Amino acid sequence: MTKIRVSGFSRESIVDGPGIRTVVYSQGCTHHCPHCHNPSTWDFEGGYELDIDDIVALVKKTGLLRGVTLSGGEPFVQAESFAELAARVKAMGLDVVTYSGYTFETLAEMAKEDPSVARLLNATDILVDGPYHHEERDLSLAFRGSKNQRIIDVPKSLQEGKIFTLEF
Numbered sequence: 001m002t003k004i005r006v007s008g009f010s011r012e013s014i015v016d017g018p019g020i021r022t023v024v025y026s027q028g029c030t031h032h033c034p035h036c037h038n039p040s041t042w043d044f045e046g047g048y049e050l051d052i053d054d055i056v057a058l059v060k061k062t063g064l065l066r067g068v069t070l071s072g073g074e075p076f077v078q079a080e081s082f083a084e085l086a087a088r089v090k091a092m093g094l095d096v097v098t099y100s101g102y103t104f105e106t107l108a109e110m111a112k113e114d115p116s117v118a119r120l121l122n123a124t125d126i127l128v129d130g131p132y133h134h135e136e137r138d139l140s141l142a143f144r145g146s147k148n149q150r151i152i153d154v155p156k157s158l159q160e161g162k163i164f165t166l167e168f
């Protein structure tokens with residue numbers, strides 16, 4: 001059974017992407033953004049492990065979900081496990097929102113070297129990208145903390161070879 005190290009999860013959220021979503025918060029983050037809202041997620045030895053099977057079972061039991069959000073910490077440092085979870089979420093007919101402190105451009109470069117990063121990026125419908133910049137904090141923004149972060153339509157951006165952002 002594949003395991004994911006998480007700091008926690010939220011069974012139903014309306015603030016982590018469109019619609020009602022289950023949110024899985026990964027444990028471990030390399031970015032260390034100043035004023036990070038949740039520095040307890042940085043430690044790679046922190047949090048606890050969950051079986052992907054158990055997360056999938058929970059998602060199946062939760063009605064009215066539009067999708068699942070993979071949030072930070074940094075999901076792409078556990079790209080292999082999160083890619084498997086994302087594929088199983090998609091197989092249920094749900095969509096995947098992924099948060100990353102890496103930009104889309106950096107992830108696209110990383111994906112050339114790391115098949116797990118490529119799989120997770122390809123399974124992501126919407127990417128909220130980039131580190132948190134406290135000086136660009138804006139509480140009025142939907143689904144993100146600072147203005148530099150973008151809400152990206154990943155399938156369209158990958159297909160067209162340029163970035164398409166979404167407005168909410």
Ligand code: SF4
Pocket residue numbers: 029030031032033036037038039041072073074100101131132
């Ligand atoms: S990427 Fe997210 S979890 Fe990681 S330090 Fe930045 S704000 Fe915190």
